Amino acid sequence: MEYLEFKISCSQEFTEILMAELSEIGFDSFLETDDGVEAYVQEDLFDREAFDEVMGRYQEMAQISLTEGKMPKVNWNEEWEKHYDPISIGNEVYVRASFHAPKEDVNHEILINPKMSFGTGHHATTYLMLSHQLEVSHEGKSMVDIGSGTGILAIMAHKLGATHIEAFDIDNWCVENGNENFELNGMENVKMGHGTIREVSPKGPFDIVMANINKNVLLDEMEVYVSLMKPDAKLFLSGFYEHDIPDLQYRAESLGLHLKGQKVKDNWAAIVFEKD
Structure with a gap:
């Protein structure tokens, strides 16, 4: 299964909006970066017309710049370790990856090694x-x-x-x-x-x-x-x-x-x- 990779640079406030829009046209994996978001879609599911429509709709207001290619073989654990930080919901829930230290005085700790899956608690x-x-x-x-x-x-x-x-x-x-x-x-x-x-x-x-x-x-x-x-x-x-x-x-x-x-x-x- 080959994935296409789209590195999208955009205004910070549009990152989650673009992720939501792209998820509705077949994109299933995302990696937030300092510049915007990297989005991934299976090559056989990619709809160029729908993608161009989304990018065109937000191009000016989100100040989008884009590079695209096929996903290289990478160590996803290393990539997430660079970009993924723990999150907390008060003292109730602490969501961390296995490479982060545990936190004391929290009621529920959840371990998530997200790879390319959606739903880390950051969204x-x-x-x-x-x-x-x-x-x-x-x-x-x-x-x-x-x-x-x-x-x-x-x-x-x-x-x-x-x-x-x-x-x-x-x-x-x-x-x-x-x-x-x-x-x-x-x-x-x-x-x-x-x-x-x-x-x-x-x-x-x-x-x-x-x-x-x-x-x-x-x-x-x-x-x-x-x-x-x-x-x-x-x-x-x-x-x-x-x-x-x-x-x-x-x-x-x-x-x-x-x-x-x-x-x-x-x-x-x-x-x-x-x-x-």
Whole structure:
């Protein structure tokens, strides 16, 4: 599987926006840099017309400059060690790579060696989902993580006491990486599946359903999410902007859910629904 590499220099405030836009047209791996972002897409999935449209739309306002080529063979552990810093959510959660020192006086420590997978906690959507998780009881609960990426949300559920966890992603990099991260966090009995929710057909019902993907996929798959929810179950959604909340709320309420909470960070949003 060959990957194309795009080194995008841009204004800092547009880095996450470009990552979100590119993720919707097939890009599945990103590396934030001091100058912007390096974006990667499987060569056979690359849509030149869609890519040029995104770049053209933000070219002037984001001051974009671009170089492209095929991804060289690199040591990804070394690359992440250069760019990846630990993150904290107060004294509750500390997310670090194995090459970072542990931190004392924190309730939950999560080990993530992200390689090329998405979902390290640095992106606002992952941070928001983790924050929502801290406010909901997971003890003895069942949970499914849809579009799991590095597996960080499933790992958080494990740390919070969930006893049955399923996770899956459409990308082979994520599946391999997620399983490694599960082992790092003492989750040898959880194995990440490969495919979409309709292909994987997770064995519900669940107490907690989580999906951090993008607006279009969430709207398309939401009926499936609801079918996997127990009575009084909660649905966590992210991967979209604050102005997208009404569209997702309308769809969720039409399926018998009601809004329980929302959080916003850097214009990104995460929302929680509960089944009536």
